[in-house]
Amino acid sequence: MGAYFGVSTIFVFCLLGFSANAEEFTIGSSSGSDITQELLKAFTSACQSPSRSRVVIPKGEFKLGEIELRGPCKAPIDIVLRGTVKADGNTAYGKDKWVVFGNINGFKLHGGGAFDGEGNAAWRVNNCHKTFECKKLPISIRFDFIENAIIKDISSIDAKNFHINVLGAKNMTMSNIKIIAPEDSPNTDGIHLGRSDGVKILNSFISTGDDCISVGDGMKNLHVEGVVCGPGHGISVGSLGRYGMEQDVSGITVKNCTLQSTDNGLRIKTWPSSACSTTASDIHFEDIILKDVSNPILIDQEYCPWNQCNKQKSSTIKLVNISFKKIRGTSGNKDAVKLLCSKGYPCQNVEIGDIDIRYNGADGPATFQCSNVSPKIMGTQIPKACSAPVTKAN
Known part of the structure; x- marks a missing residue:
C-alpha cells in the first residue's frame, strides 16, 4: 500500500482546543512500514499551516528512525500517536537522540500510543553510569524548548537511555504518562528535566531501571x-x-x-x-x-x-x-x-x-x-x- 499524507478535513475538536477548520495530516503507510520520512514531511506541512493542525499516526506498529520535528511553527500543532513506533537499528550507538520535538509554542502530544526504544540489546554496552568515557545512546523522546504544551496518554517502553528529557520548557503539563523498562536497565531515567520553568507531571506510572x-x-x-x-x-x-x-x-x-x-x-x-x-x-x-x-x-x-x-x-x-x-x-x-x-x-x-x-x-x-x-x-x-x-x- 502506498504512503499518503496531507489529508485535509474539517473537524470539530472542541475538547482538544481545535477550531472547526483544523487541518489534519494522516500517516497512511501500512503497519510495519518505516514512516520516518513521511512523518517528517507531514509535520513540516502541518508546521506551515496558518491555523492549528494535527498529525495523526494511526493504530498499528511502525518503524521510526532518528527524527527531529522542530519549529517554530505558524500555529499550534498536535501529534496524535495512536499506534506504536519502534526504534530502528540505526538509532543506536554514537547518537544522543531518537525522537525530538523542538521549538514549538502551543504543542500537544497524545493519543494512547507508545514509543518503543528497543533498548534490550543496547543496555549490555551502556556503561555511562560507571565512567565519563562511554558510548552515547539515544534518549527516546526529547522535548527541547517547548512552550505551552500538553503531553498526555502516551507510553515509553524500553528506552536505550533516558525515556523522556525536557530542556528549556515553559508551561508544560504531562499527565497519564506510562514508562516501562526492566529494573536492571541502566541509565533509563523515566523523566529528566532541566533548565525549564513551570512543568507539571501528574497521575503517571513509572517503572524503570533508574x-x-x-x-x-x-x-x-x-x-x-x-x-x-x-x-x-x-x-x-x-x-x-x-x-x-x-x-x-x-x-x-x-x-x-x-x-x-x-x-x-x-x-x-x-x-x-x-x-x-x-x-x-x-x-x-x-x-x-x-x-x-x-x-x-x-x-x-x-x-x-x-x-x-x-x-x-x-x-x-x-x-x-x-x-x-x-x-x-x-x-x-x-x-x-x-x-x-x-x-x-x-x-x-x-x-x-x-x-x-x-x-x-x-x-x-x-x-x-x-x-x-x-x-x-x-x-x-x-x-x-x-x-x-x-x-x-x-
Missing part, C-alpha cells in the same frame, strides 16, 4: 503529583554539581505519590568536589506512601558513584528550605532517614514533619541519621529524629 523522575540544574517550578514510581531509583533532585556552569534549582514540589520497591525514595544528591557553586532551594516532599523502599528519605551531598570524584572536598551546592512531611510506609533497610549535608555548606532550614517509616529487618529498627544539619522537627517521628550539631569547615 530514577523515575530526575531534576537537573536550572529547573524552576516543578510540580509532581499522583505519580506511582517503582521499581527504579526513586524521585531525585540531582545529581547536581558534576559539571561547570550549572544553574540554580528552585520551587520543586512532590506530593501525593507512591514509591514501591525502589532503591531510593525521595532523594537530593550533589557531588563533592563540585564543579560549580549553585543553590537548590524550596524543595518540598509531602504526603508520600512508601512500600518497601530502600533509603526512603535521603540528602546525599557525598554522591560519588564509582569513585569519579574527590570525596575529600565538600560539595559547594547550597541546600536551602527543604521539607519532608507526611511520609509513611515501610523501608527496605534500616536507613530510613539520612540527611548527609555538606561540611563546607551545611543545609539550611530543613523541616521534618509527621514521618512514620517502619522497618522489620533482623538488623534492628529503622534509624535517622544527620550530619551538618539541624532539622526543625514537627509532629510524629518514627524513627526518632536526630538533631545533629552543624560542623563547619575550617
Whole structure:
C-alpha cells in the first residue's frame, strides 16, 4: 500500500482546543512500514499551516528512525500517536537522540500510543553510569524548548537511555504518562528535566531501571503529583554539581505519590568536589506512601558513584528550605532517614514533619541519621529524629 499524507478535513475538536477548520495530516503507510520520512514531511506541512493542525499516526506498529520535528511553527500543532513506533537499528550507538520535538509554542502530544526504544540489546554496552568515557545512546523522546504544551496518554517502553528529557520548557503539563523498562536497565531515567520553568507531571506510572523522575540544574517550578514510581531509583533532585556552569534549582514540589520497591525514595544528591557553586532551594516532599523502599528519605551531598570524584572536598551546592512531611510506609533497610549535608555548606532550614517509616529487618529498627544539619522537627517521628550539631569547615 502506498504512503499518503496531507489529508485535509474539517473537524470539530472542541475538547482538544481545535477550531472547526483544523487541518489534519494522516500517516497512511501500512503497519510495519518505516514512516520516518513521511512523518517528517507531514509535520513540516502541518508546521506551515496558518491555523492549528494535527498529525495523526494511526493504530498499528511502525518503524521510526532518528527524527527531529522542530519549529517554530505558524500555529499550534498536535501529534496524535495512536499506534506504536519502534526504534530502528540505526538509532543506536554514537547518537544522543531518537525522537525530538523542538521549538514549538502551543504543542500537544497524545493519543494512547507508545514509543518503543528497543533498548534490550543496547543496555549490555551502556556503561555511562560507571565512567565519563562511554558510548552515547539515544534518549527516546526529547522535548527541547517547548512552550505551552500538553503531553498526555502516551507510553515509553524500553528506552536505550533516558525515556523522556525536557530542556528549556515553559508551561508544560504531562499527565497519564506510562514508562516501562526492566529494573536492571541502566541509565533509563523515566523523566529528566532541566533548565525549564513551570512543568507539571501528574497521575503517571513509572517503572524503570533508574530514577523515575530526575531534576537537573536550572529547573524552576516543578510540580509532581499522583505519580506511582517503582521499581527504579526513586524521585531525585540531582545529581547536581558534576559539571561547570550549572544553574540554580528552585520551587520543586512532590506530593501525593507512591514509591514501591525502589532503591531510593525521595532523594537530593550533589557531588563533592563540585564543579560549580549553585543553590537548590524550596524543595518540598509531602504526603508520600512508601512500600518497601530502600533509603526512603535521603540528602546525599557525598554522591560519588564509582569513585569519579574527590570525596575529600565538600560539595559547594547550597541546600536551602527543604521539607519532608507526611511520609509513611515501610523501608527496605534500616536507613530510613539520612540527611548527609555538606561540611563546607551545611543545609539550611530543613523541616521534618509527621514521618512514620517502619522497618522489620533482623538488623534492628529503622534509624535517622544527620550530619551538618539541624532539622526543625514537627509532629510524629518514627524513627526518632536526630538533631545533629552543624560542623563547619575550617
